[in-house]
Amino acid sequence: MNYIPININEKFSKFDNHWSPRVIAEMNNYQIKLAKVQGEFVWHDHQDTDEMFFIIDGNLDIEFRDGKVSLGAGEMFVVPKGTEHRPVAQDECHIMLVEPKGVVNTGNAESALSAENDIWI
Amino acid sequence: MNYIPININEKFSKFDNHWSPRVIAEMNNYQIKLAKVQGEFVWHDHQDTDEMFFIIDGNLDIEFRDGKVSLGAGEMFVVPKGTEHRPVAQDECHIMLVEPKGVVNTGNAESALSAENDIWI
Numbered sequence: 001m002n003y004i005p006i007n008i009n010e011k012f013s014k015f016d017n018h019w020s021p022r023v024i025a026e027m028n029n030y031q032i033k034l035a036k037v038q039g040e041f042v043w044h045d046h047q048d049t050d051e052m053f054f055i056i057d058g059n060l061d062i063e064f065r066d067g068k069v070s071l072g073a074g075e076m077f078v079v080p081k082g083t084e085h086r087p088v089a090q091d092e093c094h095i096m097l098v099e100p101k102g103v104v105n106t107g108n109a110e111s112a113l114s115a116e117n118d119i120w121i
Numbered sequence: 122m123n124y125i126p127i128n129i130n131e132k133f134s135k136f137d138n139h140w141s142p143r144v145i146a147e148m149n150n151y152q153i154k155l156a157k158v159q160g161e162f163v164w165h166d167h168q169d170t171d172e173m174f175f176i177i178d179g180n181l182d183i184e185f186r187d188g189k190v191s192l193g194a195g196e197m198f199v200v201p202k203g204t205e206h207r208p209v210a211q212d213e214c215h216i217m218l219v220e221p222k223g224v225v226n227t228g229n230a231e232s233a234l235s236a237e238n239d240i241w242i
Contacts, residue, residue: 003183003190006197027171027199027219030151050148062124069124076127078148098148098219 008034008056012094014121019113021097021105022121033097034121035105041087044107051079051099058093062086129155129177133215135242140234142218142226143242154218155242156226162208165228172200172220179214183207 011024011034019041021033037060053062054076062069062077063086069077079085106114132145132155140162142154158181174183175197183190183198184207190198200206227235 002188003185003198005190005192006199008195008197025173025197025199027173028202028221030219032173032197032199032219052146052148052153064124067123069126071126074129076129076146076153077124078146078153081149098151098153100149 008096011121012036012056018092019105020115020119022119024121026101029101030098031101031118033099035095035097036092037087037089037095038092039089042106042109042111042113043084043086044109044111045082045084046079046099046103046107047082049100049103050081051103052097053077053079053087054096054098056094056096058089058091060093060095061088063088129217132242133157133177139213140226141236141240143240145242147222150222151219152222152239154220156216156218157213158208158210158216159213160210163227163230163232163234164205164207165230165232166203166205167200167220167224167228168203170221170224171202172224173218174198174200174208175217175219177215177217179210179212181214181216182209184209 006024018038021035023031023033025032055071055073060071139159142156144152144154146153176192176194181192
């Protein structure tokens, strides 16, 4: 049997929407997602889960109420659960997310930026 | 407060051992690990968990009893729980793993390649 690799660049070529994570794989009850982001997201938190950000291309700041972290390609950060944060990307940035299945991108915040969940590419 | 990015290349520069995963981050009860691998690993499975492989640099084959998947940089594969597999890298390959805290690299197989668990860098 031939098994198929999941190619990140090929998956990124399949969508252009910003702030709209796409699922590329599942591991137990977790999902691996890709997102293209640009501009300022909304302040939000996830009460029930940490959230892993890994930068594939570009630069992303994650702002916190008491500081921020500036991430470039090949850098990672885990936002602890319950911690208010706001991702900000001046230019388009490509990121990988790992989080439990069912997590909504805007967490506790009601927003026009809330994306449909569980969209596979 | 300044938060510190986790830089993958900087972390890879800190160890040389093959088949000895190092923890770089935790997310809930999961760990993100880096490993340098070369040669043939042992056949094994993980009865309780899927295992995510993401190739950072180089090439890795994951052999199964009924086939294999060949992965290059920027490619990912999730090995389903209970599935016998054997990673093989002709040349040194740098990989990222995501799996629950406590998973032993050799799974069900007793081997000289069983690595100490939970080593942070």
